[in-house]
Amino acid sequence: MLEKRTFLWYILGFGIFLFAWYFIAKIVHLPIIPSPFLVMDNLGDIFMKYIAVHGFYSLGRMIAGLVLAVIVGVPVGMSMGYFPSLDRILAPLVYLTYPIPKIALLPILMLLCGLGEVSKILMIFLIIVFQVIISVRDGVKSIPKETYYPLYSLGASFWDVFREILLAASMPKFLTSIRVAMATSISVLFFTETFGTQYGMGYFIMDAWLRVNYLEMYSGIVVLSVIGLILFGIIDILDKKICHWQYK
Amino acid sequence: MIEIKDLSVIYQSSDETYTALKNIQLALPTGGTCAIIGPSGCGKSTLLKVMAGIITDFTGTIEIEGQAVSPKRQKIGFIPQNYGLLPWKNVYENICLGVKIKHKHAKLERNTVEFIMQQLGIDGLGNRYPGELSGGQQQRVSLARAFLLKPDVLLMDEPFSALDAITREEIQDLFLQVWKKHAVSTVLVTHYVEEAVYLGQKIVILSTKPGRVSKIIDNPLFGEPDIRTKREFFELSLQLRNFIKEDWSIC
Numbered sequence: 356m357l358e359k360r361t362f363l364w365y366i367l368g369f370g371i372f373l374f375a376w377y378f379i380a381k382i383v384h385l386p387i388i389p390s391p392f393l394v395m396d397n398l399g400d401i402f403m404k405y406i407a408v409h410g411f412y413s414l415g416r417m418i419a420g421l422v423l424a425v426i427v428g429v430p431v432g433m434s435m436g437y438f439p440s441l442d443r444i445l446a447p448l449v450y451l452t453y454p455i456p457k458i459a460l461l462p463i464l465m466l467l468c469g470l471g472e473v474s475k476i477l478m479i480f481l482i483i484v485f486q487v488i489i490s491v492r493d494g495v496k497s498i499p500k501e502t503y504y505p506l507y508s509l510g511a512s513f514w515d516v517f518r519e520i521l522l523a524a525s526m527p528k529f530l531t532s533i534r535v536a537m538a539t540s541i542s543v544l545f546f547t548e549t550f551g552t553q554y555g556m557g558y559f560i561m562d563a564w565l566r567v568n569y570l571e572m573y574s575g576i577v578v579l580s581v582i583g584l585i586l587f588g589i590i591d592i593l594d595k596k597i598c599h600w601q602y603k
Numbered sequence: 604m605i606e607i608k609d610l611s612v613i614y615q616s617s618d619e620t621y622t623a624l625k626n627i628q629l630a631l632p633t634g635g636t637c638a639i640i641g642p643s644g645c646g647k648s649t650l651l652k653v654m655a656g657i658i659t660d661f662t663g664t665i666e667i668e669g670q671a672v673s674p675k676r677q678k679i680g681f682i683p684q685n686y687g688l689l690p691w692k693n694v695y696e697n698i699c700l701g702v703k704i705k706h707k708h709a710k711l712e713r714n715t716v717e718f719i720m721q722q723l724g725i726d727g728l729g730n731r732y733p734g735e736l737s738g739g740q741q742q743r744v745s746l747a748r749a750f751l752l753k754p755d756v757l758l759m760d761e762p763f764s765a766l767d768a769i770t771r772e773e774i775q776d777l778f779l780q781v782w783k784k785h786a787v788s789t790v791l792v793t794h795y796v797e798e799a800v801y802l803g804q805k806i807v808i809l810s811t812k813p814g815r816v817s818k819i820i821d822n823p824l825f826g827e828p829d830i831r832t833k834r835e836f837f838e839l840s841l842q843l844r845n846f847i848k849e850d851w852s853i854c
Contacts, residue, residue, distance in 0.1 A: 499685065501683035501684060501685050501687055502683075502685075502687060502689065504652070504655065504657055504681050504683045504687060505680075505681045505682070505683065505687040505700075505701065505748075506700075506704060507655070507656070507657045507674060507681075508655035508656055508657060508674050508679040508680070508681035508758070509674055509678070509679065509681075509701060509704045509705050509752075510656075510673070510674035510675035510676075510704075510705070511674075511704050515704050519689065519692075519700065519704070520689065523689070523691035523692075524691070526691075598691075600690055600691045600692075600693075600732045600734065601690070601691075601734070
């Protein structure tokens with residue numbers, strides 16, 4: 356019942372958004388802001404023909420960067436949270452590098468790793484990994500000491516503690532961090548795809564723009580947004596599935 | 604038999620040393636209960652953690668049935684003040700957790716678990732999560748976990764102190780009732796004199812700075828029916844209270 360109502364609110368939100376877009380397009384009446392219906396029409400025509408392949412490239416890079424960030428970030432963050440001595444050594448390093456705008460490192464990455472896939476994926480990895488490390492670490496640190504005691508007194512191994520406590524306890528903060536980092540990393544992905552590639556939504560959008568084909572450009576923007584929305588939605592569903600205990 | 608000899612615990616920080624426990628001597632018979640009362644900061648919880656094998660930096664010896672305490676060797680049930688339930692596991696999984704950790708490959712009979720849950724009056728709550736339970740129910744779950752494990756010793760750190768007065772008495776009764784069926788050696792720490800008199804076969808009074816045993820009493824009232832309403836219960840409680848007042852004011 357509640358789910359259905361939430362869904363209706365989203366439909367309404369989407370309707371309002373479309374209407375606002377349509378309204379602005381009508382008032383401004385310039386080719387740079389086409390009506391959403393023209394864009395949808397165009398999207399229907401060219402999606403399978405031109406856009407899909409770019410979409411898959413972008414999605415692939417996004418997921419590769421994300422997976423890499425999780426593989427590195429979760430163990431590092433967890434160890435930092437669980438072993439105070441390790442935290443003392445690594446925390447300054449993480450804190451000093453965290454505020455560096457990673458996108459500014461793109462030229463260096465491109466020189467070191469080439470213009471191809473590696474530098475793009477690494478860029479996304481860099482954006483996400485710090486958020487993951489910090490939030491997983493804080494998630495583990497916020498577990499009350501008493502939570503461990505019943506396990507310790509039974510001679511639990513580190514593996515037991517990891518499986519029964521650390522993983523679940525850090526999961527909500529971990530998913531939140533991914534959710535936050537995702538938005539930034541999609542923007543960054545767009546930027547990296549304007550260099551050294553002929554595939555990806557970034558390339559497609561900028562290419563359409565250069566060809567002054569605004570309908571195609573908007574179609575690209577819509578697809579990129581939908582990619583973001585899908586990833587966002589997947590994380591939300593994961594959150595509801597894995598961390599349902601915290602909504603009780 | 605649980606035997607503690609010459610136990611001292613010293614915390615060492617960078618610029619000072621703090622003696623939490625000094626020269627504790629204690630012998631507790633198997634299958635009995637022992638209540639430890641002490642003022643805050645007297646090292647009650649420290650004592651319990653040492654017995655649980657959580658704190659390993661101490662001098663002296665602790666033996667259970669003649670063997671040095673070790674979480675790997677013995678089965679030690681520990682119930683912390685906040686009950687130690689994992690919020691991401693439902694009641695059923697929480698209850699089975701102890702056995703799952705201790706006996707990796709043992710298959711748990713659903714009936715056994717449900718029997719214990721019934722004894723503790725939490726049958727039907729198996730699929731709930733700790734966040735959905737009242738304090739009293741959470742305490743019952745943690746007791747179910749402990750009793751299912753059939754531990755060599757059960758350690759409880761102020762187990763009933765977060766409950767309201769009525770619920771507390773209810774759970775104390777329930778604890779005794781279930782404890783009698785399982786006869787698990789139990790050590791509980793408390794700061795309520797009445798709780799100690801009601802639940803402790805032996806009552807150990809600790810004093811503070813540093814934590815020492817100042818008195819051990821064999822409780823003559825333990826196990827008698829309805830003692831809470833009897834005159835002897837009040838008298839013993841009062842006597843203990845007066846002793847404690849004097850004892851703790853010296854330090």
